[in-house]
Amino acid sequence: MTVKAFGAPAADRPLEPLDIPRREAGPHDVAIDIAYCGVCHSDLHQVRSEWDGTIYPCVPGHEIVGHVTSVGSDVTKFKVGDVVGVGCMVDSCQHCASCDEGLEQYCENGFVGTYNGKTDDAPGHTFGGYSQSIVVNDKFVLKVTHPQDQLAAVAPLLCAGITTYSPLRHWNVGPGKKVGIVGIGGLGHMGVKLAHAMGAHVVAFTTSESKREDAKALGADEVIVSRNEDEMAAHANSFDFILNTVAASHNLDAFTMLLKRDGTMTLVGVPEHPHPSPNIGALIFKRRAIAGSLIGGIAETQEMLDFCAEKGVVADIEMIRIQDIETAYERMQRSDVKYRFVIDNATLDA
Template identity: 80%
Template sequence: MVTKAYGAYAADKPLEAMDIERRAPGPNDVQIDIAFCGVCHSDLHTVRSEWAGTLYPCVPGHEIVGHVTAVGGEVTKFKVGDTVGVGCLVDSCQRCPSCADGLEQYCENGFTATYNSPTQDPPGHTLGGYAQRITVTEKFVLKINHSEDRLAAVAPLLCAGITTWSPLRHWKVGPGMKVGIVGIGGLGHMGVKLAAALGAHVVAFTTSESKRQDAHDLGAHDVVVSRDRDAMKAHRGSFDFILNTVAASHDLDAFTSLLKRDGTMCLVGVPEHAHPSPNIGVLIFGRRSIAGSLIGGIPETQEMLDFCAEHGIVADIEMIRMDAIEEAYDRMQKSDVKYRFVIDSATLAG
């Protein structure tokens, strides 16, 4: 099925309109007309080959919200007209221990990403959500319960939301805990909202004094400018958990020293250059941990979406036309967005 899309034919070429092929729904497939697609920094890294291994043509996009237009004969969970989402994964082996535990993001045989993964569909690799429609196996489609007028702001939950929700849930964040969120961007702003909704006392860390009020507005109880040594020192040894969303190389010791005994700092941003080696003494003398976390599995993503619908949580977004994506990428590199761009997929029609 020919579908209008937007992508790039090479790393040094701008994104442009193109026609792509989508498979007709098989017995277990769900066909979705895409209404909105969030813009993730991973899209930029991939399409411009800032990460190795980009396959062209590259159509990014893994924060997808839309409506079901057809289902295969064996599909039981969805029907035509349902409002659904697709995140970073569209398949996995379904046989390994991680898949059996609903943690498909850690599939031991390699998951299939929504774009840039090998597939039997043309052109031989997956093409993402910067398109009018997509066909996905039922198991990797998610139910959206938010109201229709909020769907654009739901789209970033499929990556930014689950990337922060998964570690918050794994480390059992809740009432009585003091939780730090480092970085107030696409990921961090969702981390603040979710940690606060889970009942934690939330402290936001930012390098910019200008983001203080924004962080409070998002739900942070306290805000610390991390360049202020005295302000940082005042919180030493007091955090149960810190979620570090910053994708730039920086001094991790400044934050690990803020953890209580047995506290954990979880990293969800992958820096272009390695972080300076952490001070092992800081870890040893407090039995502190530095950990990492990758997106989330399908059951956990559905849990997050249901929680957000129940609590009225969505991302803070700026809507753009599809043909404004290059400008959006340039602004995103300058952190000039509060806090996620979302593409109105109707603009692909012209």
């Protein structure tokens, strides 16, 4: 069948209306009418070929919330009418060591991305959530239990939420831990909310004095303007964990020096140009670590959604029409959004 979508026909062309194919639901598939789709910076990188390997036409979107319209004969976990989510993956090899451990994001044969991933279906690559509907293997579909009026704000949890939740959980963030969140954007605002909900003492780092009150409103106990050397120095050797969400190249030493002995700073943003090489002595003499983390597996993403529903956590969003996506991209590049754009997919009908 054919559905309406918005996508880029080439790297130097704006997104435009497209008709794209969707397969019929097979025995293990779930067909979903998409209600909302979050707008991630990855979407912009991919459609403009700022990341290698974009296949055109490219229909982005991997923060999807919608309603089940049909299920395959072998599907038992979902039924027509269920509210569900789809994140960054729609398949993986299902037989490597990582997949066996429920860590499909680290699939040793490469997971299949929700868009721009290789697939047997025509036209040979996946199309994402800037579309009316999607068909996904039931193993990669997630249950959403938030109230109906929060569904648009749930969409960014499927990428921004799990990208920050996974490292917070892996490094055991919780009561009694002092946790820093670097950057107060789409990812960082979720990091502050989640670390706060986990019971940690949360310190937000921003380069902008104007974001101090915003960060506190999100749940930060303290806010540090990272350009203020005195404010930074006052927190030396005091952090158990720092989650660094900034994707721009910057000096990591300013933050590693704030870690306690055995503290870790985890990076979740991939910079366009490499960070300056860190001071290795600062790591060696306090047994500090710099680590990285990539989204989460399906089981952990479900855990995150359930945790957020229980704690009342959603993203702070601005709803847009799909016809305004290029304006949204321009504003996102200027960090002119608090804190995530979400597409009302009903506007595709226009």
